[in-house]
Amino acid sequence: MRILITGGAGFLGARLAREILKKGQLNGQTVSEVVIADLFPAPADLLADPRVKGHAGPMLEQGDLFKSGFDGVFHLASAVSGECELDFDLGLRSNVDSSRLLLDSIRASGKASRLVFASSVAVFGPDIGNPMPDLVTDTTLPTPQTSYGTHKLMIEHMVADYTRKGYIDGRSARLMTVAVRPGKPNGAxxxxxxxxxxxxxxxxxxxxxxxxxxxxxLSSPGNTIHGLITVFEASREAVGGRMALNLPxxxxxxxxxxxxxxxxxxxxxxxxxxxxxxxxxxxxxxxxxxGSTSERANALGLKAExxxxxxxxxxxxxxxxxxxxxxxxxxxxx
The missing domain is CATH 3.90.25.10 (UDP-galactose 4-epimerase, domain 1)
Structure with missing residues (x-):
């Protein structure tokens, strides 16, 4: 089984890669290769694993890699919220344009990869015509109030439509804010x-x-990674539809x-x-x-701390x- 992780050199992506390598399989199939695509090189401990192949550089320059055919894809690469507010064009390139390239490349490969897109609770926001409830649910109408949240919602719909057409087997999981992250503050x-x-x-x-x-x-890093893998391994029927679900x-x-x-x-x-x-x-x-609820994720056995x-x-x-x-x-x- 050949797996691609975009954003795999980042904190969550690297943790996801380590967990997949530790498990050694997904959906009962042996993982033979994990390809990490990111702007920066993957951590040394991951590159030391013979099953790992690292590709560093802008996603918009990695179309040939994405066309090479994958059994599974975890799409985590993204410019974060603060960056997108400060640089509108950067956000569009890093989030929307790169995601379109990824999806079109998978389509061109002829292999309908199972894909999990890491969306965000940022898709929700208050609007004069759509007041936001105290707890957002899987079916709350998203009206994002940031460019980052708007990008995530746009990609959710792209993933749903490419799935409808049979180009991918996609599912979008809305991540809650992850804490506690190590290292230095980022632009989020x-x-x-x-x-x-x-x-x-x-x-x-x-x-x-x-x-x-x-x-x-909020969600811990460990619980977030467990959620992404569970959503990947769940059947289409268990996921309960093409539209995005909230992680706990x-x-x-x-x-x-x-x-x-x-x-x-x-x-x-x-x-x-x-x-x-x-x-x-x-x-x-x-x-x-x-706050949020997560009925569909709960039905998959997932729960918050x-x-x-x-x-x-x-x-x-x-x-x-x-x-x-x-x-x-x-x-x-x-």
Whole structure:
């Protein structure tokens, strides 16, 4: 079985690749090759595996690779929310144009690959003609209020239509915001959801740009990867249609996140978080969902974490055992 992961050199993509290689199979079929396509080279531990082939460069220059025929595709490559707001053309190229190239290349290969597209909860947003409910569901009408969310929704519909035509066997899974991510902040407006946990645990002060009352659905990296693989392995009938489904998320406020941080790591660690409102970030976040449900994913056996303490504890364990987590990540606990 030959698998392609776009965005496979990034945090989630690399974790997904490691999990697939560890499993050694998908849908009962042996994974013989994992092709990682990204703007940057894949991590060294992945490239050291003889089953891995790395391809670095812009997706728009990798059409020949995408035409080579794959049994399965995980499409994670994307410019993130903050980048798309700051550079409109970059977002279109990196998200919409690259996805169209990928889908057309798979179509040209003549092999109707099973494809999972990593969409986002950012497809939801308030509109004067479509007020957003407190909890967005699989069937809530998406009216995104950012370019990033708009791109994700556009690609969801492309995946659904290419599936309708029989060019791919596609399914789109809407990821909740993933926390806690290791490393440095990225260009995503949601980056602070990880930063207010990650930085204090490393002994560094963190700035929270929104109010403590802000609520949002979050998921751990491990639960997110489990969701992507489960959606890939599920039958078309079990997935329940061509349109996108929500992956499970824990609906939690910033204040509850910090309460959990104090419970796990102590008051001194929590005290490293300072509130300094950033109107640009707060304005973006104000148009995001406050919580979600995931009935179709639940029917596949997927569920959210029971509390945010479990997500923090997963991060701490990951820092001790997983590649890609800096050695100083837990200096704040000493």
């Amino acid at each position: 407006a949601s980056s602070f959801f990880s930063g207010i946990i990650r930085e204090p645990l490393s002994g560094v002060d963190a700035v929270c740009p929104v109010d403590a009352s802000v609520s949002h659905p 998320g824990l609906n939690v406020t910033v204040g509850q996140m910090l309460d959990a941080l104090e419970k796990v790591a102590g008051p001194a660690v929590r005290a490293r978080v300072k509130f300094e409102r950033d109107e640009r970030v707060a304005g973006i976040v104000a148009n995001w969902s406050r 029971s509390n945010f303490e479990a997500i923090i504890e997963q991060y701490i364990e990951d820092c001790k055992t997983r590649p890609g987590y800096p050695a100083e990540a837990l200096n704040g606990l000493k």
